Amino acid sequence: xxxxxxxxxxxxxxxxxxxxxxxxxxxxxxxxxxxxxxxxxxxxxxxxxxxxxxxxxxxxxxxxxxxxxxxxxxxxxxxxxxxxxxxxxxxxxxxxxxxxxxxxxxxxxxxxxxxxxxxxxxxxxxxxxxxxxxxxxxxxxxxxxxxxxxxxxxxxxxxxxxxxxxxxxxxxxxxxxxxxxxxxxxxxxxxxxxxxxxxxxxxxxxxxxxxxxxxxxxxxxxxxxxxxxxxxxxxxxxxxxxxxxxxxxxxxxxxxxxxxxxxxxxxxxxxxxxxxxxxxxxxxxxxxxxxxxxxxxxxxxxxxxxxxxxxxxxxxxxxxxxxxxxxxxxxxxxxxxxxxxxxxxxxxxxxxxxxxxxxxxxxxxxxxxxxxxxxxxxxxxxxxxxxxxxxxxxxxxxxxxxxxxxxxxxxxxxxxxxxxxxxxxxxxxxxxxxxxxxxxxxxxxxxxxxxxxxxxxxxxxxxxxxxxxxxxxxxxxxxxxxxxxxxxxxxxxxxxxxxxxxxxxxxxxxxxxxxxxxxxxxxxxxxx
Numbered sequence: 328x329x330x331x332x333x334x335x336x337x338x339x340x341x342x343x344x345x346x347x348x349x350x351x352x353x354x355x356x357x358x359x360x361x362x363x364x365x366x367x368x369x370x371x372x373x374x375x376x377x378x379x380x381x382x383x384x385x386x387x388x389x390x391x392x393x394x395x396x397x398x399x400x401x402x403x404x405x406x407x408x409x410x411x412x413x414x415x416x417x418x419x420x421x422x423x424x425x426x427x428x429x430x431x432x433x434x435x436x437x438x439x440x441x442x443x444x445x446x447x448x449x450x451x452x453x454x455x456x457x458x459x460x461x462x463x464x465x466x467x468x469x470x471x472x473x474x475x476x477x478x479x480x481x482x483x484x485x486x487x488x489x490x491x492x493x494x495x496x497x498x499x500x501x502x503x504x505x506x507x508x509x510x511x512x513x514x515x516x517x518x519x520x521x522x523x524x525x526x527x528x529x530x531x532x533x534x535x536x537x538x539x540x541x542x543x544x545x546x547x548x549x550x551x552x553x554x555x556x557x558x559x560x561x562x563x564x565x566x567x568x569x570x571x572x573x574x575x576x577x578x579x580x581x582x583x584x585x586x587x588x589x590x591x592x593x594x595x596x597x598x599x600x601x602x603x604x605x606x607x608x609x610x611x612x613x614x615x616x617x618x619x620x621x622x623x624x625x626x627x628x629x630x631x632x633x634x635x636x637x638x639x640x641x642x643x644x645x646x647x648x649x650x651x652x653x654x655x656x657x658x659x660x661x662x663x664x665x666x667x668x669x670x671x672x673x674x675x676x677x678x679x680x681x682x683x684x685x686x687x688x689x690x691x692x693x694x695x696x697x698x699x700x701x702x703x704x705x706x707x708x709x710x711x712x713x714x715x716x717x718x719x720x721x722x723x724x725x726x727x728x729x730x731x732x733x734x735x736x737x738x739x740x741x742x743x744x745x746x747x748x749x750x751x752x753x754x755x756x757x758x759x760x761x762x763x764x765x766x767x768x769x770x771x772x773x774x775x776x777x778x779x780x781x782x783x784x785x786x787x788x789x790x791x792x793x794x795x796x797x798x799x800x801x802x803x804x805x806x807x808x809x810x811x812x813x814x815x816x817x818x819x820x821x822x823x824x825x826x827x828x829x830x831x832x833x834x835x836x837x838x839x840x841x842x843x844x845x846x847x848x849x850x851x852x853x854x855x
Contacts, residue, residue: 359583378544425773427474448549
């Protein structure tokens with residue numbers, strides 16, 4: 328296969344440390360003020376985009392919470408411990424996600440912000456359908472519409488942030504995006520608790536009002552997103568260089584167009600974009616860009632692997648079916664279930680905020696490997712304690728089980744939540760990124776569908792053995808990450824192109840990260 332202009336040369340691979348030095352040295356000697364006016368604008372912009380992440384968190388905790396409400400259960404005729412119909416109501420969200428993922432390539436056609444706008448508008452429509460639904464088929468249809476368009480917004484938003492954020496703070500800014508999953512969770516669980524407490528005797532208002540509240544965040548994004556600038560990388564692909572340069576200068580160097588970081592990133596982006604290619608409907612079926620070279624295939628492997636791990640590590644079972652899990656260890660009071668749902672969401676939110684910054688300090692690999700090991704340990708203890716309660720009625724075991732369910736949630740939120748939409752976007756090249764986010768959502772949707780559909784059946788059939796399965800699976804994930812996952816902390820997206828051309832990208836990334844740290848230390852000493 329002929330070498331395309333965006334592929335790094337072998338000489339660049341051999342001199343990887345020199346390539347990494349460029350960005351690291353500039354940051355050490357000419358670091359822009361992260362509290363400057365341009366960065367303040369970036370933080371305000373990001374805060375609005377973060378609201379796109381609340382949609383998935385709101386839905387998962389909303390459905391988990393209203394699934395504990397007697398009015399909701401009796402209205403649709405569900406059994407208390409769940410059945411196949413319960414699974415379909417949850418799993419249709421993943422089906423919609425997989426379908427919506429097929430259209431993420433359109434963000435390459437008309438831009439990231441338009442895709443976010445249409446996605447949020449569709450969520451508002453889906454919310455109206457579910458809130459007015461008078462029967463189960465209509466309710467399921469509304470959830471499909473909601474999830475289809477939520478996927479459009481939820482994939483374009485991190486894509487936008489990853490391409491817009493300065494490399495030194497990409498993990499923090501873009502990583503904070505997914506922490507708002509937990510903001511949505513806290514919002515929805517609190518709303519359900521309040522509505523149940525005060526409106527339980529008012530017919531179906533205790534579960535219909537929380538459904539209506541799902542329109543708030545996407546509605547706000549719809550109102551303002553088109554006032555924000557486009558991704559500089561998308562603008563460069565459309566040959567709009569001056570606009571891209573102005574955006575990089577504004578948000579990366581506080582308006583200093585002559586800053587060396589601006590010239591560096593403009594040159595790197597220009598070397599990787601194909602200005603002659605115009606996205607068309609044919610691109611929907613053209614997936615060659617994902618597999619056209621060895622480095623592309625390695626990138627795709629990491630994209631798919633982490634997408635699956637992020638939804639199939641035991642987390643979906645806890646977030647969607649926490650009330651059922653609590654019933655299994657002796658907690659049957661509805662109010663207590665709702666309160667514990669709120670606490671679980673708050674714990675996850677705080678942990679994910681902490682983790683989003685930690686990923687830019689410790690690094691992606693160490694954080695993910697360590698947190699996965701912690702998750703396996705937590706699930707092992709949950710399984711043992713659940714068995715103790717189920718087999719022997721041990722109430723102490725039940726209490727310990729609850730503690731480690733929450734520790735599992737905190738560990739997952741710290742290690743995985745900030746990186747779920749970010750790492751799959753980081754490991755793919757500029758020309759792969761839109762389709763790569765599509766494979767991310769397809770894979771995550773498939774894993775989520777399997778979890779949410781099989782979850783209630785497995786929990787009622789094999790009980791604590793389901794936790795045992797995930798404990799072993801998480802151990803496998805940890806091993807896979809150690810041998811294959813690439814470190815992306817501190818590199819520009821274009822510098823990662825060089826790393827993926829290496830014979831062993833994982834080793835190359837670790838070596839380059841160490842070299843970058845040395846350059847920063849030495850440059851800092853020279854400044855002193």
